[in-house]
Amino acid sequence: MDEVTRDLRYPIGQFEAGAPPDRSMRLVLLAQMSEAPSLLRAAIANLSDSQLDTPYRPGGWTVRQVVHHLADSQLNWYLRTKLAVTEDCPTIVPFDEVLWAELHDARTAPLEPSLILLDGLYRRWVDLYQSLSEEQWKRRLIHPERGVFVLDTTLPMHVWHGQHHTAHITELRKRMDWK
Numbered sequence: 001m002d003e004v005t006r007d008l009r010y011p012i013g014q015f016e017a018g019a020p021p022d023r024s025m026r027l028v029l030l031a032q033m034s035e036a037p038s039l040l041r042a043a044i045a046n047l048s049d050s051q052l053d054t055p056y057r058p059g060g061w062t063v064r065q066v067v068h069h070l071a072d073s074q075l076n077w078y079l080r081t082k083l084a085v086t087e088d089c090p091t092i093v094p095f096d097e098v099l100w101a102e103l104h105d106a107r108t109a110p111l112e113p114s115l116i117l118l119d120g121l122y123r124r125w126v127d128l129y130q131s132l133s134e135e136q137w138k139r140r141l142i143h144p145e146r147g148v149f150v151l152d153t154t155l156p157m158h159v160w161h162g163q164h165h166t167a168h169i170t171e172l173r174k175r176m177d178w179k
Contacts, residue, residue, distance in 0.1 A: 008057035011167040015160045020152040026129070026137075029159050034126050036162035037118045040067065043169040044111060051178060052111065056168040061101055063169050068106040069097060070165045071114035071121070077158055078125045084141040084151055085132070091142040129155065 021029060044052070044067065052064040061069065076095055083090045100106060137152040172178075 008168075008171070009060070010164070011171045012160070012164055015157055015164070017153060018156065020137075020150065021156060026152070026155060029155050030126050030129055032159045033122055033129075033155075033162070036159070036166070037115065037122050040070065040118065040162070040166050040169075041115060043166050043173070047173075047178065051176075054172065054176070056172045060168075062107070063172065064108075064111065065101045065106050066165050066168050067111050068109065068114050069101050070162065071117045072100050072106070073097060073161065074118065074125075074158065075121055077154070078121055078128075080141055081125065081128065081151060081154070084139045084149075085128070085136055089140045089142060089148075091144060094143060094145050125158075 044063065047063065053062045055062050056066060072095075080090075080092045083092060132151070137150075139151050141149050141151075143149060
């Protein structure tokens with residue numbers, strides 16, 4: 001993969017896990033998570049259907065697919081979060097995000113249903129996170145392909161994921177000079 005394509009794939013850099021966030025960092029991350037839906041809406045504001053159907057990079061998903069992927073992925077992780085809080089180290093079911101992005105709805109559906117989903121989902125998810133005790137933040141889940149996740153280390157990943165995909169769109173807008 002050449003340097004330009006790599007930069008287009010990771011406009012804010014690849015996710016780096018780092019140390020689990022402390023209580024004050026969690027507040028910062030939850031504030032960032034709360035603003036994610038409005039930042040995504042701003043990123044796609046006034047784009048035409050042909051612009052929504054433009055890949056954010058050569059060989060990449062279209063803007064439309066990115067938005068629907070974000071809804072699909074974050075919904076899966078919200079449910080996984082609830083499973084981790086309510087079950088003892090559950091093994092979660094992975095999903096093939098590439099195949100999901102190729103489904104008819106991801107390639108063609110209007111964005112508003114996914115945006116509405118993300119609005120409500122992030123409100124619920126932030127509320128759930130805010131209710132967790134220190135003990136609950138240490139709850140674990142098992143991803144059969146990626147290993148063990150601890151809830152407090154997943155929060156930065158989810159925040160990064162929203163910022164990452166929103167940046168795909170905002171960077172495409174800049175490159176294409178879409179106002």
